[in-house]
Amino acid sequence: MISKEQVQHVAKLARLELTEEEIGKMQKDLSSILDYFDILKKVKGKPEKMLLKSDNVVRKDESFPENNNLAGDLILAAPDKKDGYIKVNQIL
Amino acid sequence: MDLTKLTIREAHEGLKNKKFTSRELTQAFLDRIKEKDREVAAYLSITEELALEQANKADKIIANSKDFPMLLGIPCAIKDNILVKYQKCTAGSRILENYIAPYNATVINKLVENGAVIIGKTNLDEFAMGVSTENSVFFTTKNPHDLERVPGGSSGGSAASVAADEAMYALGTDTGGSIRLPASFCGVVGLNPTYGAVSRYGAIAMASSLDQIGPIAKTVEDAKIIFEAISGKDPLDSTSADYIFKESSVDLKGLRIGVPKEYLAEGLDPEVEKIVKNAIVKAKEKGAEIIDISLPTTEYAIACYYIIVPSEVSSNLARYDGIKYGLSESSENLLDVYLKTRGRGFGTEVKRRILIGTYSLSSGYYDAYYKKAQEARELIKEDFKKAFEKVDVIFSPVSPIPAFKIGEKANDPLSMYLMDIYTCPVKLAGVPAISLPAGKIGNLPVGLQIIGNHFEENKILSVAAQMENMLK
Numbered sequence: 001m002i003s004k005e006q007v008q009h010v011a012k013l014a015r016l017e018l019t020e021e022e023i024g025k026m027q028k029d030l031s032s033i034l035d036y037f038d039i040l041k042k043v044k045g046k047p048e049k050m051l052l053k054s055d056n057v058v059r060k061d062e063s064f065p066e067n068n069n070l071a072g073d074l075i076l077a078a079p080d081k082k083d084g085y086i087k088v089n090q091i092l
Numbered sequence: 093m094d095l096t097k098l099t100i101r102e103a104h105e106g107l108k109n110k111k112f113t114s115r116e117l118t119q120a121f122l123d124r125i126k127e128k129d130r131e132v133a134a135y136l137s138i139t140e141e142l143a144l145e146q147a148n149k150a151d152k153i154i155a156n157s158k159d160f161p162m163l164l165g166i167p168c169a170i171k172d173n174i175l176v177k178y179q180k181c182t183a184g185s186r187i188l189e190n191y192i193a194p195y196n197a198t199v200i201n202k203l204v205e206n207g208a209v210i211i212g213k214t215n216l217d218e219f220a221m222g223v224s225t226e227n228s229v230f231f232t233t234k235n236p237h238d239l240e241r242v243p244g245g246s247s248g249g250s251a252a253s254v255a256a257d258e259a260m261y262a263l264g265t266d267t268g269g270s271i272r273l274p275a276s277f278c279g280v281v282g283l284n285p286t287y288g289a290v291s292r293y294g295a296i297a298m299a300s301s302l303d304q305i306g307p308i309a310k311t312v313e314d315a316k317i318i319f320e321a322i323s324g325k326d327p328l329d330s331t332s333a334d335y336i337f338k339e340s341s342v343d344l345k346g347l348r349i350g351v352p353k354e355y356l357a358e359g360l361d362p363e364v365e366k367i368v369k370n371a372i373v374k375a376k377e378k379g380a381e382i383i384d385i386s387l388p389t390t391e392y393a394i395a396c397y398y399i400i401v402p403s404e405v406s407s408n409l410a411r412y413d414g415i416k417y418g419l420s421e422s423s424e425n426l427l428d429v430y431l432k433t434r435g436r437g438f439g440t441e442v443k444r445r446i447l448i449g450t451y452s453l454s455s456g457y458y459d460a461y462y463k464k465a466q467e468a469r470e471l472i473k474e475d476f477k478k479a480f481e482k483v484d485v486i487f488s489p490v491s492p493i494p495a496f497k498i499g500e501k502a503n504d505p506l507s508m509y510l511m512d513i514y515t516c517p518v519k520l521a522g523v524p525a526i527s528l529p530a531g532k533i534g535n536l537p538v539g540l541q542i543i544g545n546h547f548e549e550n551k552i553l554s555v556a557a558q559m560e561n562m563l564k
Binding site: 006007010011013014015016017018019022025026029030032033034036037039040041042043046057058059064070073074076077078079080086088089090091 | 191414425
């Protein structure tokens with residue numbers, strides 16, 4: 001069983017605000033799900049090669065001409081903006 | 093003639109022979125939605141204006157040409173996690189409730205180039221996380237075959253719209269079974285393409301190493317027509333493959349069909365088993381060779397999948413910060429903007445997965461969970477690789493049970509996860525699979541899953557078309 005404090009710690013890492021009720025529910029759900037993951041302890045033998053070692057794909061850093069209004073449309077989607085810039089709270 | 097009952101090919105012939113116009117066809121579907129969607133609730137939004145404009149455009153092309161694309165003038169529905177320019181795209185989430193897509197997904201551009209008519213956006217589990225559409229924050233879609241039951245998920249709105257004749261075909265996305273499961277539950281055809289066969293650009297990301305867009309249709313042939321139109325390399329998706337679909341005809345005589353013993357084991361509803369076995373017998377009668385195979389890593393698949401997916405989810409959904417787009421809860425302090433926006437914007441299953449993923453990736457737990465799951469994934473891939481050395485295709489059930497009742501599993505996330513047992517190993521291996529109707533239990537449809545090797549959609553589509561004929 002994972003503790004309430006662990007749930008709160010992970011929620012903070014994930015930038016999620018949880019209510020008291022949610023913390024209790026997640027504690028219960030996560031515990032049973034993590035218990036289920038114990039089946040992986042039975043996994044024997046190492047794979048021959050790992051997925052993450054596949055080839056990298058790169059492209060030239062060029063703009064796509066058909067998307068020339070995209071920047072404006074993207075800014076438009078921001079909740080808080082001014083003069084074509086997105087506004088963000090001060091961080092320092 | 094009821095236009096909404098036609099297949100793509102039939103409608104194409106009708107348009108070609110001037111039996112009806114795209115405008116009439118589109119209007120028939122819009123009328124059908126008005127009549128039927130009150131009970132089925134497949135759609136989150138109807139894009140009527142866009143649809144009629146596209147239909148008029150199609151009619152002009154039809155008036156002036158003898159040959160035009162199969163999809164020209166044909167109305168379709170799009171899962172609401174695929175971007176259609178200047179239309180709402182909610183992903184079934186509060187956090188994107190008022191989000192307007194600034195561009196088209198590549199698959200939408202391809203459909204538009206083919207002259208498609210987009211009639212609406214369909215319901216889904218929030219961010220495609222679920223197997224029933226009960227995780228949509230807006231409402232639950234009903235199974236058109238039994239309104240008290242779920243349509244399956246997460247592409248439940250797409251499958252239900254096709255099953256209820258509210259769209260001629262639909263696009264869905266499949267991360268662990270989200271096209272095949274609802275196709276099975278709703279009695280329609282759903283194709284999960286090979287990872288990389290279809291561009292993911294403009295599909296709202298859930299788990300990027302698994303997400304794929306694919307067709308949901310009335311017939312195998314329709315699914316093939318759609319797949320052919322949307323597949324191929326896209327410079328905007330570096331994981332898309334240099335792949336051109338080429339149709340082929342596979343003879344059932346001498347075809348080696350593998351049946352994994354782990355998929356016809358404990359936990360499978362005996363009635364579902366009967367239907368799948370009946371399909372196997374039919375293939376055998378046509379001269380196919382039935383070969384018992386083993387996929388011993390099946391028992392690890394759910395645990396592996398539900399570590400890898402939440403891990404990718406926790407990273408992918410970090411973008412919902414209340415700053416770039418979507419819901420924003422204002423506060424003096426930046427950290428509080430994040431906490432409140434995400435706390436209020438995400439539903440329970442999304443939060444659950446973000447927490448599991450963050451936990452699995454966090455210091456001290458990474459080796460036991462994420463790394464272990466990646467190793468298990470490689471072993472699952474090796475299982476399929478070995479199997480395809482012995483067989484051409486694999487036959488299996490799509491899910492252990494037919495459509496369940498709304499609310500039945502709502503409080504038990506683990507029992508929902510277990511629904512993916514026959515569909516998620518396919519995803520972890522990155523291979524293609526199709527679900528097609530194989531029979532019914534009472535009035536509840538049951539699908540047969542046909543799995544192929546990487547980029548062998550041609551094989552599974554050909555086999556599926558022949559099975560479809562025999563199982564009618």
